[in-house]
Amino acid sequence: MEYNSEEEFLRNYDSSCFEKLSVTSDVLIFSVADGVQENYRKLNEKHFAILLVKRYDYPFKDKWCLPGGFIRIDETTSSAAKRVLKDETNLEDIYLEQLYTFDEVNRDPRMRIISTSYMALVDKNKLHNKLSDNASWFNMNVIESDESINIVFDNGNESFSVVVGKTLREFTTDRYEYSVIKNDSLAFDHPIVIASGISRLKNKLEYTDIVFNMMPEYFTLGELQQVYEVILGKELLDPAFRRIIASKVEKTNKVKTGGGHRPSVLFKYKSNNKKKL
Amino acid sequence: MEYNSEEEFLRNYDSSCFEKLSVTSDVLIFSVADGVQENYRKLNEKHFAILLVKRYDYPFKDKWCLPGGFIRIDETTSSAAKRVLKDETNLEDIYLEQLYTFDEVNRDPRMRIISTSYMALVDKNKLHNKLSDNASWFNMNVIESDESINIVFDNGNESFSVVVGKTLREFTTDRYEYSVIKNDSLAFDHPIVIASGISRLKNKLEYTDIVFNMMPEYFTLGELQQVYEVILGKELLDPAFRRIIASKVEKTNKVKTGGGHRPSVLFKYKSNNKKKL
DNA sequence: TGAATAGTGTCTGTGAGACAATATTAT
DNA sequence: ATAATATTGTCTCACAGACACTATTCA
Numbered sequence A, B: 001m002e003y004n005s006e007e008e009f010l011r012n013y014d015s016s017c018f019e020k021l022s023v024t025s026d027v028l029i030f031s032v033a034d035g036v037q038e039n040y041r042k043l044n045e046k047h048f049a050i051l052l053v054k055r056y057d058y059p060f061k062d063k064w065c066l067p068g069g070f071i072r073i074d075e076t077t078s079s080a081a082k083r084v085l086k087d088e089t090n091l092e093d094i095y096l097e098q099l100y101t102f103d104e105v106n107r108d109p110r111m112r113i114i115s116t117s118y119m120a121l122v123d124k125n126k127l128h129n130k131l132s133d134n135a136s137w138f139n140m141n142v143i144e145s146d147e148s149i150n151i152v153f154d155n156g157n158e159s160f161s162v163v164v165g166k167t168l169r170e171f172t173t174d175r176y177e178y179s180v181i182k183n184d185s186l187a188f189d190h191p192i193v194i195a196s197g198i199s200r201l202k203n204k205l206e207y208t209d210i211v212f213n214m215m216p217e218y219f220t221l222g223e224l225q226q227v228y229e230v231i232l233g234k235e236l237l238d239p240a241f242r243r244i245i246a247s248k249v250e251k252t253n254k255v256k257t258g259g260g261h262r263p264s265v266l267f268k269y270k271s272n273n274k275k276k277l
Numbered sequence C: 001t002g003a004a005t006a007g008t009g010t011c012t013g014t015g016a017g018a019c020a021a022t023a024t025t026a027t
Numbered sequence D: 001a002t003a004a005t006a007t008t009g010t011c012t013c014a015c016a017g018a019c020a021c022t023a024t025t026c027a
Helices: A006-011 A077-089 A190-207 A210-214 A221-232 A238-248 B006-011 B077-089 B190-207 B210-214 B221-232 B238-248
Strands: A022-034 A046-054 A068-070 A096-102 A113-121 A135-144 A148-154 A159-168 A176-182 A249-256 A264-269 B022-034 B046-054 B068-070 B097-102 B113-121 B135-144 B148-154 B159-168 B176-182 B249-256 B264-269
Touching (some): A022 A135, A022 A190, A022 A221, A046 A077, A046 A221, A077 A096, A096 B097, A113 A210, A159 A190, A176 A190, A190 A210, A221 A238, A221 A264, B022 B135, B046 B221, B159 B190, B221 B264, B238 B249
Parallel strands (some): B022 B113
Antiparallel strands (some): A022 A046, A022 A068, A249 A264, B022 B068, B046 B135, B097 B113, B159 B176, B249 B264
């Protein structure tokens, strides 16, 4: 068949001439949760947390998984991710970043499904509405070694762990090939998705301002440092930390008192959209 | 309908209950091409280059685009990318990195198509077979400012330019939102895909070893430095450059003579898979 | 010999890691 | 007074930018 114009071609185009497949969008919703306060002097413990959803249907009935869903024909993967985020947490206008497209042929037992995943870092305290019944925040305890990542999930009622192996790809210092070593409780390839997300989040923390997505308007540098420490999984030295974030925050004239110690100055985020590069 | 087991559910699953769509895989094949040698003493000029394919069919008939194609139901996007790479360049076992999944609803005039793009950096001189007739290497002259990226493509016969606008996303220092400002010659949203790829490549250059994908086994540090300079689009100071790559290369006892100047030692890639992090 | 690249030495400033010292509060 | 965090000072070391200097070849 010969066409004489783009218009004519498009009028006659048969969209069924290639195999089609299903595409889903999964969302990693990270946050840092307040834990217990051991005594009046101490700061709250903080925990790295992720939002999971219980599957009440096959496949992977009764397992936990990332919020996500099929994308519609007239919707982008990122709008789908935003829709899911809104449905599960009622949060809007959150910075969502595309993480990766996972597409192993057998990652879903039903049929070929490829999934584009998105990440968000949110402030749990800004969630005004109740979570849906099947959703739950899990604290994550991440233990990372050279060869594997061990994540212990705990939501207060239920606790389980997954182990994901890492293999460094040749020519790379940053990107690992992940494989599931142990997983009894998460659906699909979500252990790998979560491991990738955590790894990316750690990176982003260093050279972007995403943390402030999950900070309240006013915060102390101690609180901010705790968030960094919990996500990075390591302790930071105070002076070093202060130097690093100095340019991203602005001192206010408010202070936070109440702990049995010197009051701390409240800071707020200072967007640094000048002097780029 | 109630099921009693995962198996039973899967046996009865109707995969048509969600809308499906077409997925393609596009590949950015970058290389650095040798240019002219002005005189016997000077080194060859080098040019940053990308492989493009001429569309001889609608849509976008006669425009240039990235090599790519529909993925099959039993194939991953990365195998599709590898297949395309092999078809167009006869190269195998090349490090391919997933770049991004582009999925604007109207990015393809025919129908909804989402595209997962992959990047490769190859050594043009290792291409043993002839390129297919509709493929051609284009030198790219990339001029980047704070607000836009201007790329001039030139394959010897044909020359055109595209301009892509960049907008810095809040909370980010690295990720831009791209938009097409000027494009008469590239199909689809490929100006944006290419701009993203170049930006990612520049980053990768700094903290991975991908360059060595496109270096011959033995090379001089001068040649390696030229490659860096061409991709990064700026000149580097010799001592600084040597310090940076010192740990990645290994001196050999070979030298390269012939230029009207001091011979240079040939180095080879030293994989550094110990001491990670 | 001179043009051109190869390769090294070194000064300086910046910035991170480490540790010490001081400040301030509620009980 | 004490325990706890807040905040700052400073020393050292590593390293990048900058520039200068030496080495070596071939038409």
